Amino acid sequence: MKKLLLLFCLFTTGAYAQSTDSVTIRKIYNEILTNSPSYEWLRQLTKQIGPRLSGSSGAQKAVDWSKQLMEKEGFDRVFLQEVMVPHWVRGAREVAYIQNGKQKITVPIAALGGSIATSPKGIEAPVIEVKNFQELRELGAEKVKGKIVFYNRPMDPTKLNTFEAYAGAVDQRGNGATEAAKLGAVGALVRSMTTAMDDNPHTGSMRYATGVPLIPMAAISTNGAELLSKSLKETPGLTFYFKQNCETLPDAKSYNVVGEIRGSEKPDEIIVVGGHLDSWDLAEGAHDDGSGCVQSIEVLRAFKALGIKPKRTIRAVMFMNEENGLRGGIGYADYAKKNNEKHLAAVESDNGGFTPRGFGIVGTPEQRANIMAWKPLLAPYGLHEIGAGSGGADIGPLAQQGVVLLGFKPDPQRYFDYHHTGIDRFETVNKRELELGAASMAALIYLLDKYGL
The missing domain is CATH 3.50.30.30 (Glucose Oxidase; domain 1)
Incomplete structure (x- = not known):
């Protein structure tokens, strides 16, 4: 009888947890689909700043812009992490x-x-x-x-x-x-x-x-x-x-831009969400990777707007120099190691601002199984492709420290129409698809923060 009672308690507790999680995830989607400024942020990044190749004035303007944006949103801490980056210039057409x-x-x-x-x-x-x-x-x-x-x-x-x-x-x-x-x-x-x-x-x-x-x-x-x-x-x-x-000029000083919400119970455990701030010089870099940057910042904004107080520290990182050197990703991993930071997981959006499909996972079979157990909560939002896959170039260096990597997977059919070209412009990004992506990432990070791995 006691065993039956224990099983009943476990079942009802699990059902209750799933029910409350479902309600919270619905609130996350409602908030982002109703109130998100991410599309306007993307317009500013692409139209007011434009191309942002590492070492360029556009890249520095993007650093300043994203730092000011995260400060304005009231994140608990916003800081720059210095990196030296390649400085290649195209010259005349x-x-x-x-x-x-x-x-x-x-x-x-x-x-x-x-x-x-x-x-x-x-x-x-x-x-x-x-x-x-x-x-x-x-x-x-x-x-x-x-x-x-x-x-x-x-x-x-x-x-x-x-x-x-x-x-x-x-x-x-x-x-x-x-x-x-x-x-x-x-x-x-x-x-x-x-x-x-x-x-x-x-x-x-x-x-x-x-x-x-x-x-x-x-x-x-x-x-x-x-x-x-x-x-x-x-x-x-x-x-x-x-x-x-x-021509290739001497390396230039640049920065990763980092904003965070401090964890309420386990502040020394960090969950990263990010994209890369640099883009090729031909493009506005809307899909590659302005979308990923604004989606990542939106995750933190939505948490604050909903009063979600994460257990762990949630950190948005705008990486510099993914396109031609990966100095930002390498530098961030070095920074984490030097400061003995404990990263639980890292999520990257660098596959365009298209309709969400799921997440690729880089981790142990047990870690993948833990994340895949959340499929019933995420599937109603079109997130069916959750399983072994790739994480992201910028977060890749964190794997050596045992960090679980997750790559956001939007629909891939149109990405390479725009990739690294002059037509990767703001107008090619759909507002609702962009917001759905941000909400998908926020839902996943909510679960990662609540349950860990």
Whole structure:
């Protein structure tokens, strides 16, 4: 009889807890969907400040703006954490064309972040098209030397998860210049990382290996890539010309911006929610990652508005330099380790401001199971995809300290239409989708704070 009574008490206690949690989560959604200023914050960040590449004046303005915003919202503590960041500048707009006999056909390109410039006169050379590094190596130095290597492997359109498709193609961008230079190439081009067919070149970060000659590299739009490939088949001996004026300046001082609500019972346990403040210089950075920044700040605002007093310290972090160095994420993890801070979990939004689908979890099987047990509370809000996955680049360095990482997962189908392009603008973000994302993150953090792991 006593065992039955104990089981009954446990069942009723669990049911009551789930009921109260359901009510609180509903209140969180109601507050954010009714009163959230996050869309206006995003408009300010994108329209009043605009591009925010690390080391730029725009990045510093974004630091000042987000610090002032969190102070205005009355968070318990707001501070700057200094980081030294790369300072790459694009310079004058790139010029490129296909020289097919006497015909000159202009195509859109964008220098890759970290690339060197061409000579002031630009580069004109024959083109070698390849799909992967193995194909390039099989050609050998004899066929590659003195030429421009054109990487034309598209993102796989059959992958339903476009981030998986991106991961399967982006090695061309990251290491393409080095692999081409090893065989004597004078320049490199890469097909833009998107399944969309358009004239918008997608920039992004690239890197050089030690001991290998440095050659300039640019992304060509998907329409441009198709045209170049077709032209090469019709006229194998054609040449390609491009000129870019980028340079890398000395590292610059910048900051992560941190705001927090102090925990009422376990203030020394920290839950992080964040996005990255920097964006590529071509874009307003609305989806990548202005959305993640304002959603993270909104989590704390909503808690304050509803009078939710978290047990643990909830910390919003605006990371600097995700795009071309990850200095902010590395610096924050170093800061946490140096100060012996105990982080329970970290949540990042860096996949765009689209309709919420769920969260990817990086942790032990037991930790994943604990979080997945909350599915019944989150599923009514469209959060069905909760399970093993990825966290986020900025919070990734915290994994070495045993922190559970959670990546916010919006619908992925449109993200790479805008990613790293000049069309990643405020107008492409839907207000309701943005707010639903913020509410989803706030609901998860409410549960993480209440129950821990």
